[in-house]
Amino acid sequence: MSATLLAGVSDAAAKTYLIVIEQMRFDPPVLTVHRGDRVVWVNRDLFPHTASAMSKAFDSHEISPDASWSYVARRPGSYPYMCTLHSTMRGTLIVQ
Template sequence: MRRVAWIAGIVLALALGLAGCRTATSAGSTPVATARVEMPPSYRFDPPVITVKAGTTVTWHNSDHFTHSVRLLDGSGVEKVAAPGESVSITFNDPGEYEYDCSFHPRDMRGKVIVTE
């Protein structure tokens, strides 16, 4: 019984340690001027921070093997779900900073769209 508890403890410690390695944050990321964001097989948005002009439609493409979403964290309720191989788009008309995450993987997948005039 002790052996099972010991193995379970090791598995838990490894899982917690590895989970922290995948956590993506937008803090400190250099904005990239693009209207396309990839969701590669690594539970992240690439690039994590983008900049676009007002009126631009941003497209996220899911090239992962899992379903992901793009959920704006501005209280607007905007959330788009993309199955593997699908793309979703959101048009940003107003200047500002729009943080977003994947509602299925909010701890690992976070990003930001910076909209300029």
């Protein structure tokens, strides 16, 4: 198989996961995905939030109310993240 074909097969297998930001928390608080999967954070609160990895692997910056931000997981590992505007809001993205 050619590299292009393999890339197409890989893309077809990728999934999209949703994390809802609501009532000052991330739901689900821990999410396990595979490399190549897309994670979408949707803000259903009345004020902005961020999804910022403590390792600096990803940073949404401010996600406005009723807006979303997505990230494609590329590197395996465990990525604790938080809302930099509300430090008690924490979650973990695990990439296999």
